[in-house]
Amino acid sequence: MTQDNYKSMAKYSSPNPCTWCDGCGDYGIWTAVKRACAELELDPSEVLMCFDIGCHGNMSDKVGGCYRFHGLHGRVLPFAAGAKIANPKVNTIAFAGDGATFSEGMNHLVHSVRSNYPIVCLLHNNENYGLTTGQASAVTRQDTPMNSSPNGIPEATLSPMDLVFSLSPTFVARGTSCDIKQLTEIIKEGIQHDGFAYIDVLQSCPTYNKFMTAEFLREHCYAVGSDYDASDFENARRTAIDTSEKIATGVLYHAKDPRPSFVGRLKSRDGKKSSLVEEVEKGDVGGFMQEMV
Numbered sequence: 001m002t003q004d005n006y007k008s009m010a011k012y013s014s015p016n017p018c019t020w021c022d023g024c025g026d027y028g029i030w031t032a033v034k035r036a037c038a039e040l041e042l043d044p045s046e047v048l049m050c051f052d053i054g055c056h057g058n059m060s061d062k063v064g065g066c067y068r069f070h071g072l073h074g075r076v077l078p079f080a081a082g083a084k085i086a087n088p089k090v091n092t093i094a095f096a097g098d099g100a101t102f103s104e105g106m107n108h109l110v111h112s113v114r115s116n117y118p119i120v121c122l123l124h125n126n127e128n129y130g131l132t133t134g135q136a137s138a139v140t141r142q143d144t145p146m147n148s149s150p151n152g153i154p155e156a157t158l159s160p161m162d163l164v165f166s167l168s169p170t171f172v173a174r175g176t177s178c179d180i181k182q183l184t185e186i187i188k189e190g191i192q193h194d195g196f197a198y199i200d201v202l203q204s205c206p207t208y209n210k211f212m213t214a215e216f217l218r219e220h221c222y223a224v225g226s227d228y229d230a231s232d233f234e235n236a237r238r239t240a241i242d243t244s245e246k247i248a249t250g251v252l253y254h255a256k257d258p259r260p261s262f263v264g265r266l267k268s269r270d271g272k273k274s275s276l277v278e279e280v281e282k283g284d285v286g287g288f289m290q291e292m293v
Contacts, residue, residue, distance in 0.1 A: 008038035014064035020055060023214065025126060025177030025203025030059055032180045033093065033122070036187035037066075048083055048090045052076040052105070054097035054131045055205075056124040074105030081117040081262070087277040088263050091191055092119040099129040102138040102158050113167040113196055118261040120190045120197045125160065126205035127212055134208030144211055160200055161240040165233075170195040170258040172240060173251045176217045177203035182249065189251055195261045202247070217247075224250040231256035 012034040020026045037047055044065030051057040053073040060070040067090070071079050080094035101109055101123060112121065129135035134147035139160060143152040164172055171193045175183040183201065190197035202221070204214045228250070230236060236253035263269070 005035070005038045008041060009034050011044050011065045012037060012063050014062050016061045018062050019058060021205075021207045023204060023206040024055070025201070025205065025214075026056055026059060026124065028177035028180050028183065029056070029122070029124060029201055029203065030062060032175075032183040032187055034063065035180070035184045036191065037091075039184065040188055040191060042091055042191075046089070046091055048080070048092045050076050050080040050083070050092065050094045052094075052096045052100050054099060054124070054129070056095050056097050057131075059095065074100035074103065075108065076100075077105065077108040077112045077117075077119075077121065080119045080121075081112060081115070084117060084119050085263055085266075085276065087275050088118070089275060093187075093191070094119055094121050096121060096123050097129070097137075098123060098125045098127060098139045098160070099132075099135070099137040102160065102163075109164075110167060113164060113169050113198065115262040116170055116195045116259060118194055118196070118263055120187070120193075120199065122187070122190075123160070123198070123200045124203055125200055126203045126209050128205060128209050130205050130208055141211065147208065159241060161237075164198050164200075165237040165240060165253075169198055169253065170255040171197040171251070172236065172253040173197070173199045174240065174247070174249045175199060175201050176221050176249060177201055178214045178217055179221075179223075179249070182223060186251060189254070193254070193258075194264070195255075195258050202249075220245075221247045221249050224248050224252065230254045 047066035049066055050069045051060040057070055060068050076094045076096050080092050084092040127140045128137055128146060136146040136149045136153045138158045140146060140153055142157050145152060173186045175186045186199055190199050202217055230251050230253055239248045240252045
């Protein structure tokens with residue numbers, strides 16, 4: 001990073017101290033997001049960060065300068081999509097956890113990919129509900145003792161990548177919280193993508209997740225090489241899903257000729273130079289209210 005980048009990164013600083021456990025992967029993601037925005041030279045006024053409920057959601061007051069929204073459990077994606085549709089000029093990042101996203105918020109993820117909303121979905125994947133003290137999530141590995149399921153989960157474990165690729169995405173990436181440099185580059189590319197950018201970030205949870213440690217991630221993850229073709233959908237899907245021995249990281253799929261985003265397909269917006277937020281006007285609703293009496 002240049003000196004100017006460091007100055008830009010400082011604009012995203014907050015006076016509030018971080019309260020995550022020592023060694024939590026949220027620290028790495030928090031740093032990578034700020035670095036990505038700074039290196040893209042985005043002024044905080046051009047950025048909206050939306051947070052779901054969970055340990056990652058505590059980041060909402062650990063960043064400063066930009067617009068921030070802390071929403072309901074599992075509902076961050078529809079809010080982020082609505083904000084982006086209203087004001088396409090704002091760079092919108094939705095932070096979500098694996099717990100809510102693949103349980104309460106599953107329908108929102110499915111339709112966000114399907115609609116190709118032009119937002120970044122940054123998934124904090126520590127394979128458990130950390131804020132509810134180690135409750136197993138839909139992506140927790142079977143036969144893994146967790147606080148709420150000491151004998152392991154009886155259901156089959158969901159594969160996030162298998163699910164997302166089944167929905168015909170336009171951008172899929174995977175990173176880790178312990179490789180801030182790589183994650184910064186991934187986030188930058190996701191922000192610049194005109195469509196739904198799904199970024200699965202594998203992160204450690206030192207308090208409740210004893211199997212996916214930072215050491216495990218460093219040992220088992222590898223970055224795809226410069227000769228990797230991210231436009232090859234079928235190969236990208238195979239590469240992303242196969243985690244039997246090693247786990248691929250980086251931008252795994254980026255459609256060469258992506259379909260238009262949801263905003264770009266709105267016929268009602270054809271020829272419009274202004275955004276919806278710029279078209280809001282004050283009006284007298286007295287007559288309407290009288291009719292409702």
